[in-house]
Amino acid sequence: MIGKIKDDTPVTDDKNGIEYKLHRYRNVFDENRFSLHIRFKNTNDMLIRIDIHNGTHINPDGTKIGENHMHTYKRIEGVLEKDKIATELPKEINDLSSLFTVLSQFLDYTNTHEV
Numbered sequence: 001m002i003g004k005i006k007d008d009t010p011v012t013d014d015k016n017g018i019e020y021k022l023h024r025y026r027n028v029f030d031e032n033r034f035s036l037h038i039r040f041k042n043t044n045d046m047l048i049r050i051d052i053h054n055g056t057h058i059n060p061d062g063t064k065i066g067e068n069h070m071h072t073y074k075r076i077e078g079v080l081e082k083d084k085i086a087t088e089l090p091k092e093i094n095d096l097s098s099l100f101t102v103l104s105q106f107l108d109y110t111n112t113h114e115v
Helices: 099-109
Strands: 005-013 018-026 034-040 046-052 069-072 074-076 079-081
Touching: 018 099, 034 099, 046 099
Parallel strands: none
Antiparallel strands: 005 018, 018 034, 034 046, 046 069, 074 079
């Protein structure tokens, strides 16, 4: 299992008293293929996920999003929409050279900081 990373790190929003998990996953065979996401600790519902070198995503309307993309999770008419819709990565996430550079940019983008 050379190269595989699969872990959760606790994240707390001290201002609002909400606990999250930061999940990191890197493919066992391809170190350039990975995902990062933040989800609620209690329900495991995800808020945001980025996929790097994870294949083209096809949205329900037929639009294709490249292999590096982002999913934001939201409730639409009471239903939690998960992986259905992907968007391009935000401009703040632009150095895709390693999981660790992307992680740093992802943490900045989501305003997640060590205290």
